[in-house]
Amino acid sequence: MAKNGNDKSRHIIQFIWTLITNAYLIGFIRGKIYQGKIKNICVPGLNCYSCPGAAASCPIGALQAVIGSYEYKFSFYIAGFFIIIGTLMGRFVCGYLCPFGLFQDILNKIPLKIKINTFRFDRALRYLKYIVLIVFVVIMPLLITDIIGQGFPWFCKIICPAGTLEGGLPLVILNDSLKSAVGLLYGWKCFILILLIVFSVIIYRPFCKYVCPLGAIYSLFNPISVFKYQIDKDKCVECKKCASVCKMGCNPTVNPNSLECIRCGKCKSVCPKDAIECVSFNKRKTN
């Protein structure tokens, strides 16, 4: 009961946040994107700035735009943004403030007999997102440039299914000129999106677990973020209910601030002894 209640309130927050960050709803009717000043700033989650509703910028797209420009090869602006958001929240962003996370959460609720919690290479594949971050978001936009030294946003160009879902599909449907420009690349990106949809029904958040470069960045801040989980060892009875309910494959009793934890709160709500606490900074414990 508590588990369902926690999930429901989280989904409400996710939904409201998705609406706020995609508040330019008229864009979905006109087939145009928002061009106001708010696009100077980034949203914490993965939200394509070419989504007709997007009110602000995608941090991963923005990072590639700056390091791919001929002027700068390092982005202080985005690095600072990641440090601030990561230090404050860590992967809480993934659990609560990412529209693409909500999309995968909804897909995983589709009742299907085959649901995979873990598999042989699950743990090893978790490192893939760090490789995607380094190769497609940093190295390729920096090194593969055109004649004037401008790089391309390779992650957006050949991988990002969020861009296809939020930008590609609505814009191509609503614009005849874009429709006529559709080619092989668009087909490839749609294929990736379909693949992700299928996997999301079977596996919980496959994109967040194995591919998302934004999740990879925020994960590094989980151990030091202001918002953290803490286990009260005096209360914990080692029943392992928290570990068994975690869809991200974490074991809070071993590491409450695991790099994979998206702070969904499922472990907290199933704990029979309320041994898992949310803390801001580390609380001083008395023995």
Added chain:
Amino acid sequence: MKNNKSRIITVSMLLIGVLFLSAGILRGENIIIFEKAINICLECIGIG
């Protein structure tokens, strides 16, 4: 002691973040982002 160290790390990170963000704004990085974001990104949508 461990808690204090952790707090110092967290506060230092926040300060570094603010400094970096300010430096980025001073360099005009937000303008590059703004110009990219107000035009349809053909790469992002799978056309470019």
